[in-house]
Amino acid sequence: MLRQYTNYFYCLCGTRPPRRRARTLLILFAVLLTFLATGLPSTTVAESADKQYTLGVFPYLPPARIEKLYGPFAASLSEAIKRPALLRSRSSFEEFRRAASNGKFDIIFIQPFDYIRLGKNTPYQAIARWQSQLHAIFVTLPSSPIKHLKELKGQVIAMPDIDAAVSLLGYLTLHQANLILGTDVKIVHTANHFACMKLLLIGKAAACVTAPSPRRLFQDRAKLTLKLITKSQNIPSPLYAVHSRLPAKHHQAIFDTVIGWGNTEKGRRLLSSVKFKAYVPTTSKEYEPVRVIWKEVQPLIQQYQVQQHKGSQNPSSPQ
Template sequence: MKCSIKYNTGWPLTGHLLAGVHRLTPGTSKPTVNVIPHFTSFRIRLALFFSGLWLVCASGLQANPHAESHTVYRFGVFPYLSPTRIEQAYAPLAAAFGELLGRPLRLGTAKDPDTFRTRVLRGDFAIALVPPFAVVPLVDHGGYVPLARQPSSPARIVVLINSSLKQTDGLRGKTLGLPPTRSPASVIIRIDLDKQGLLAGTDFQARYFPSTPACLHNLLVNRVDACVTGSGAGLRSFERKMGVKLRTLYRTEPFPHMLLVTRPGLPPDESDKLRHFILSLEESVAGRDLLRHTGPDSRFVPYHSADYDAIRRYLK
């Protein structure tokens, strides 16, 4: 299928252009310097790049109700962590979902964001934890039911407390460390810097790391001049662990993070049970323990469509 998606730039994104975006996907998870050329549709390319091309042919999205048996559900988690870490973080929650619904439930992910996107669009997962840009094709246009979302928070550029950098313009000629290319923090910072006239490969060097802690460790040993981070909880945890204090050089507008959804066709009473369960986890010791497994200060809040307007603005 060939599709054309128009944004307010007026530029159609057809198959050959989207193929060019796809070729920007890094072929390795090792820390590398990845320079993306700048041109007039740079922000659109970054948004698509970040979202794993979630927006491609969204109108053709179809959930497959027969992708798994009637007795076994799958809970899919976006591969923002290694498969081992996803298993450690989300297996207890998956088991709780299965017990709540009274049926076997398997935890799943994918080797990379593109494969995960394909599996979600194919309807492989009854329940899925998806990245924020997926709200447009899945919830806005695809009939997926939102259950709850992770709270909004800004992305930050941080520096050592004694760094000479005082504002983002000082990044010219410097090396900026970033988490994986498709992480929300990484791409939204890149878009904001682009709007400020700071281009990777021209004005500064962008060095990508497999995780935020890896980037921050390289900041401590002066291998990068600044580092992009996501949640404030993760940053505070790193500071406590390493006994350091970092300074925020730049902070973006707060944006919502990952979203729990159920696929079209799932019985409404099951979606309602899951929504009530996930939103009430903080009210019990056992629930808070499930949340702690998924990350520092992790929690879920009610979904409201307007909360994702901050994400939608990055597509304009």
């Protein structure tokens, strides 16, 4: 190969330069030919084609369930954008929100309160949400005598993570029923929706605050039907959002794929696996009502935290 470059060089120069100079010029000439053969634009395209995207799913279910249920969704998105889409989550809602705030994900499936807490200027652009609205439900065992919310006075109520949308809606529902957190009811927060409902099974809670989709998933697994006590007001549901750094063609491909899941047999199977029916287009403006509710519920969170602090100082007092 070196001899071939040498012959090309001499043909172009028409003369044989001094040996040391010839070798230097020959190396430069070889580099130039390599550059011309490969080309900077094609190298850039190759690097771009190998880039991986990340799909972040908020941790409303145990990690193993997130991986099992949402792995196929990541694969579907990967097929649409023709590059790997790696599934990621975090161990808590706070950690997930922090990771999203730092731009760690390219695509997110996120609950509404965490989405609005990213700020109005978030680079994540809302594209699609569940077709139905989200509401919290208070459920109990089928054998429980509890039928009304007021009957939970003096009882333990389990909830998912304190930042979970259903927990915040649960706080508001209890407040509207004049049940004081830490005084009339004791709140126990768990890692996720499944952990919340498991406390019912082992008798550690009289009720669990969850959402319809996790409830259906849990009932299928536990082979029982949890009794509904009451439900909260509706808010816009969890949503998919795409980071603005993604090119427009991938943004559009992701939108088309998410909306299209409800239109194909394969897509409907994916949705059925997580107990959803379809996604519909949305925008960040649709989540303005959630900002209003967030302002209402913040004092209730502070109230709960104060009661928790008092309880830790005086374990004999009710929490």
